[in-house]
Amino acid sequence: MSWTPGYHxxxxxxxxxxxxxxxxxxxxxKVRHLEHNQYFVIKTPLDHLKHDPNxxxxxxxxxxxxxxxxxxxxAPHRHIVQVIDFFTEDENPCLVMEYIPGENLYQLVKQQxxxxxxxxxxxxCQIGDALIFMHQAELVHRDATPLNIMMRNPEEAVLIDFGIAKGINPKTSTQTDIAGNRSFAPYEQVGRGSREKTVDVYSLAxxxxxxxxxxxxxxxxxRKMFNEELVPPSQLNPSISxxxxxxxxxxxxxEPEDRPSSVREWxxxxxxxTKTNQNKEVDQKSTLPLSVVGTSQLKNRRIAGFAVVMLLVVGVPIGISLLPQNPPTEDTSISNLRGTAAKTLEPPPxxxxxxxxxxxxxLLKDGKWKEADSETLDVMLEVAKRESEGWLNSESIDNFSCADLKKIDQLWVKYSNKFFGFSVQHRIWLSFKIKTDKKLGERLGWKDKKKGNWLEYHSMTFNLSAPVGHLPLGGNDFMMVMRFDSWESLFSRVQTCNL
Known part of the structure; x- marks a missing residue:
């Protein structure tokens, strides 16, 4: 049970x-110490995770x-939030940290x-010094973003919210923290949960x-999947050096190998x-030429990282927490949207x-639909030999073994009594005269018709009361970005393999 204000x-x-x-x-x-009348922060796992098998x-x-x-x-570091204690309360592990009033870097920039x-x-540089200190202790933060950089005062930053749970992704997790910080995370962290130090280099940059x-x-x-360009910061702010x-x-x-191998090098x-003797300040004597940036100088661009539809590239959403920047407002055929004709079907490999x-x-026999959904992705990655990537691209789908795709589909169809399966989804897709992701999402229960938003993975229905074709989703707590050719790749493969 979550603790309420006033609980001792x-x-x-x-x-x-x-x-x-x-x-x-x-x-x-936020807690108050009754003897010292000081404020602290306590972090503890969410109570509902106790039902997770792991x-x-x-x-x-x-x-x-x-x-x-x-x-x-x-041995305290000036720019790392201090961990005061670690104890257990009613079988709940509790991490006690200092309380830092004020706003984080993200809020500061949004406001001014x-x-x-x-x-x-x-x-x-202050946060970089903190990360060097952590790396020397073989700890990788994995979430060194503006949301976790607190401003103790205008001149002093403090790194908070250590990555102690960043490699822990319960099946019951909403993963909103990952979605919210997607613009600051390298693809190998999003897709594979990398714990390499180059993850912190990317986030800091x-x-x-x-x-x-x-x-x-x-x-x-x-950038990785669809070759979208990284706009150089000098284009948004020409005054920087x-x-x-x-x-x-x-x-x-x-690519991680193209980045500096350490924060110090970057x-x-x-x-x-940098001087990393714990409390010593980062030396700023040799910083870059300085220039003042006014907000009026910056281009009026939308924050792309916080407005992307998150779906698995095989064409099935696996946890959508935000709306797309430019969702289709009317039914349009896939060919028109892509400006290309449908792919020619090739013989199966x-x-x-x-x-x-x-x-x-x-899992399917026992009606454990959510666990079966996750297992489906695992076996598909194994068949496609893309376990290290953690996702399936269009090429791997186009060349996916028909025998394996049939086997997966047959198991889903059999144990759901023809309720779930790729072939079921494909038949629904073919029933549309005008084919759009919006129509399919609404029909399969992946998209809220009234609100118009794609549902998060944890909000999907993992039982037989779900709409026909609702599963499989391609279960994975990490969200991938979907494009129209991914739908076409999946359903073209289903048709080619005669599912």
């Missing part, structure tokens, strides 16, 4: 003041990294516009991009030197059936 903890002398926020894994409370593993990792952070903070180059570089332009950068997943522009672009290189591109389908069959 039994294990420690704290009283709950308010809820500060919650994400896919944890909930954060809850024990989540707790083990939460406690392991929580204890590691506690030890790390025995882009920062001056002086201020932006200073803030990012993307945060600097936002700080000096006032806008979020093009999402890395869009070329050195700063190039440093940001280098830190946001799409900071050197800014012309700064050699049959494989090398995957083990016993787990999928058992």
């Amino acid at each position: 903890l039994q294990s420690r002398p704290y009283i709950i003041e308010s809820v500060l926020g919650s994400g896919g894994f944890g909930i954060t409370y 809850y024990a593993e989540y707790l083990r990792r939460f406690q392991k990294e929580g204890e590691k952070l506690k030890r790390l903070c025995k 516009g882009a920062l001056t180059q002086t201020q932006a570089v200073k803030v990012i 993307a945060s600097l991009y936002y700080a000096v332009t006032g806008e979020c950068a093009t999402a890395s997943l869009d 070329d050195r700063l522009n190039q440093a940001i672009l280098k830190g946001m290189a799409l 900071l050197s591109l800014l012309g700064t030197s 050699a049959e494989s059936l090398n995957a083990d389908y016993s787990q999928l069959e058992n």
